Amino acid sequence: MMVRIGAGAGFQGDRIDPAIDLAERGALDYLVFECLGERTIALAQQARIEDPAGGYDPLLDRRMRAVLPACRRNGTRIITNMGAANPVAAARKTRAIAQELGITGLRVAAVTGDDVLDRIGTYVLDETGATAAALGSRLVSANAYTGIGGVVAALDAGADVVICGRASDPTLFLAPLVHEFGWAHDDWTRLGRGTLIGHLLECAAQVTGGYFADPGVKDVPDLAQVGYPLAEVSEDGSAVITKLPGTGGQVTRATCIEQLLYEIHDPARYLQPDVVADFSGVQFDQIGPDRVAVSGAGGAAATGLLKVSVGYRDGWLGEGQISYAGANCVARGQMAIDLVRARLAPLADRIDDSRAELIGVNSVWTGGAGGAQSPEVRMRYAARCHDIDTARRIGEEVEGLYLTGPAGGGGATKHLREVLAIASTLVPARDVPTTFQMEEVQDEIA
Amino acid sequence: MRLHDIAHGRTGDKGDISNISVIAYDPANWDTLRDLLTSDRVAAHFGTFPAANVTRYELPQLHALNFVIQGALTGGVTRSLALDAHGKCLASVLLDMELPGVA
Numbered sequence: 113m114m115v116r117i118g119a120g121a122g123f124q125g126d127r128i129d130p131a132i133d134l135a136e137r138g139a140l141d142y143l144v145f146e147c148l149g150e151r152t153i154a155l156a157q158q159a160r161i162e163d164p165a166g167g168y169d170p171l172l173d174r175r176m177r178a179v180l181p182a183c184r185r186n187g188t189r190i191i192t193n194m195g196a197a198n199p200v201a202a203a204r205k206t207r208a209i210a211q212e213l214g215i216t217g218l219r220v221a222a223v224t225g226d227d228v229l230d231r232i233g234t235y236v237l238d239e240t241g242a243t244a245a246a247l248g249s250r251l252v253s254a255n256a257y258t259g260i261g262g263v264v265a266a267l268d269a270g271a272d273v274v275i276c277g278r279a280s281d282p283t284l285f286l287a288p289l290v291h292e293f294g295w296a297h298d299d300w301t302r303l304g305r306g307t308l309i310g311h312l313l314e315c316a317a318q319v320t321g322g323y324f325a326d327p328g329v330k331d332v333p334d335l336a337q338v339g340y341p342l343a344e345v346s347e348d349g350s351a352v353i354t355k356l357p358g359t360g361g362q363v364t365r366a367t368c369i370e371q372l373l374y375e376i377h378d379p380a381r382y383l384q385p386d387v388v389a390d391f392s393g394v395q396f397d398q399i400g401p402d403r404v405a406v407s408g409a410g411g412a413a414a415t416g417l418l419k420v421s422v423g424y425r426d427g428w429l430g431e432g433q434i435s436y437a438g439a440n441c442v443a444r445g446q447m448a449i450d451l452v453r454a455r456l457a458p459l460a461d462r463i464d465d466s467r468a469e470l471i472g473v474n475s476v477w478t479g480g481a482g483g484a485q486s487p488e489v490r491m492r493y494a495a496r497c498h499d500i501d502t503a504r505r506i507g508e509e510v511e512g513l514y515l516t517g518p519a520g521g522g523g524a525t526k527h528l529r530e531v532l533a534i535a536s537t538l539v540p541a542r543d544v545p546t547t548f549q550m551e552e553v554q555d556e557i558a
Numbered sequence: 559m560r561l562h563d564i565a566h567g568r569t570g571d572k573g574d575i576s577n578i579s580v581i582a583y584d585p586a587n588w589d590t591l592r593d594l595l596t597s598d599r600v601a602a603h604f605g606t607f608p609a610a611n612v613t614r615y616e617l618p619q620l621h622a623l624n625f626v627i628q629g630a631l632t633g634g635v636t637r638s639l640a641l642d643a644h645g646k647c648l649a650s651v652l653l654d655m656e657l658p659g660v661a
Binding site: 150151239323324326329330366369370371372373374375376377378379392393394395396426429465466467469471475476477478479480492494495496531532533534536 | 562566567568570571572573574575577579581583604605606613615617619620622624626632634635636637639640641642647648651
């Protein structure tokens with residue numbers, strides 16, 4: 113027995129066409145959409161406060177319409193965290209879309225339990241050193257990175273589509289493997305292997321040639337039409353990572369090694385809700401074109417603690433940019449920074465933190481040598497402020513450089529947004545049970 | 559020789575921690591990589607954090623190093639004022655390093 117599992121998205125804004133291709137031609141058992149970033153759920157929680165029927169992924173509608181017909185036709189089950197702050201509303205929306213498309217008998221499960229806002233008050237946050245309750249009205253959301261429990265239960269109950277909120281990303285892939293193969297909850301080796309498969313797939317094209325190309329050094333064929341990955345998984349947790357014939361990109365040892373270490377700290381201890389996975393002995397073998405065999409992962413007992421992301425309002429970010437080019441542009445850009453800094457000085461006690469730089473010289477590599485000359489530079493000034501009015505002034509002062517700044521400033525832009533920061537803490541897993549509820553599309557009565 | 563000539567890599571982020579993988583293309587260069595690419599050299603190259611913030615992990619069977627850098631993202635992606643708040647660019651910045659004593 114082999115399970116075919118594919119990745120249809122690696123972040124909220126990921127391309128949809130490759131997912132449609134996988135749904136239509138992949139002969140998949142499962143298609144997984146990972147769409148929930150670290151901060152996305154806090155933004156979603158804010159959306160839900162404004163609209164109780166909202167708070168799920170804004171692209172859910174487009175994604176479901178794009179893949180539901182083919183998935184239904186091919187017997188492919190969908191698993192996703194597009195529920196964000198409101199999995200139940202997302203499941204109802206999915207049911208309505210299915211009804212509209214004439215798909216009957218579809219069972220859509222909403223997995224809940226990750227929202228721990230009601231329990232988080234007494235926990236101390238790593239970043240602030242104070243309790244979550246100390247944030248007062250600034251506290252927006254608290255969601256635990258949950259494990260496989262709720263998703264496996266939903267699959268066991270026959271769900272065709274499983275929609276959750278915050279779950280550990282590899283869990284979205286591990287859960288269907290546990291459901292299919294019946295791996296024991298303490299089979300640490302297999303859970304570790306399944307986690308590795310999930311980790312390799314969860315960023316979609318990052319294992320098929322995306323986030324990889326370096327022209328003339330690491331060339332990737334037909335990146336424009338890059339395909340999303342799928343894994344052929346065996347009962348012992350070994351797998352082959354591949355992609356569909358005719359798609360662009362590539363699956364090689366090199367793409368797999370880069371993705372193996374992506375967002376990994378100690379490779380021997382990758383902390384997950386259901387297992388501590390061990391990637392330190394992983395092996396990749398190129399067994400054919402765009403086919404890499406994966407082996408050697410292990411695992412140990414889970415810690416019993418879940419990471420919780422706590423979202424809170426942390427002031428306002430104001431930003432402005434303006435370009436200088438040609439003769440002496442680096443010096444004029446620096447002069448622009450000095451002018452804005454001087455003009456903002458009276459507001460210093462309302463500005464928490466600020467940063468100024470010349471894009472093209474020192475905006476990314478701040479500790480580098482930079483350059484005294486450049487064909488063009490773009491001055492950027494950004495600050496995190498106590499209040500919206502102060503933050504608005506940042507962009508206004510940059511824009512004001514048009515008439516009151518150095519010679520030849522052009523293309524000023526300004527930007528203003530509320531800062532939604534994320535802090536984290538750990539809570540006992542036993543205090544975060546997950547469950548599911550099923551929404552079913554009934555057959556139409558003639 | 560530049561690091562870019564013999565190795566490739568990728569950056570990941572979690573909170574205020576950046577991790578950068580560095581992988582030798584040719585197994586013949588693994589020993590060079592392991593010997594020369596110390597945490598001290600990595601910190602000196604960036605010039606924005608002390609070497610004490612850097613932990614290095616080795617995966618010899620993959621000819622890969624993994625550098626985990628605390629406090630590398632000016633507060634983390636959600637609070638940082640940086641343009642590249644994730645630090646996605648950092649692996650390429652590291653690959654720009656000139657390797658000492660390697661022709």
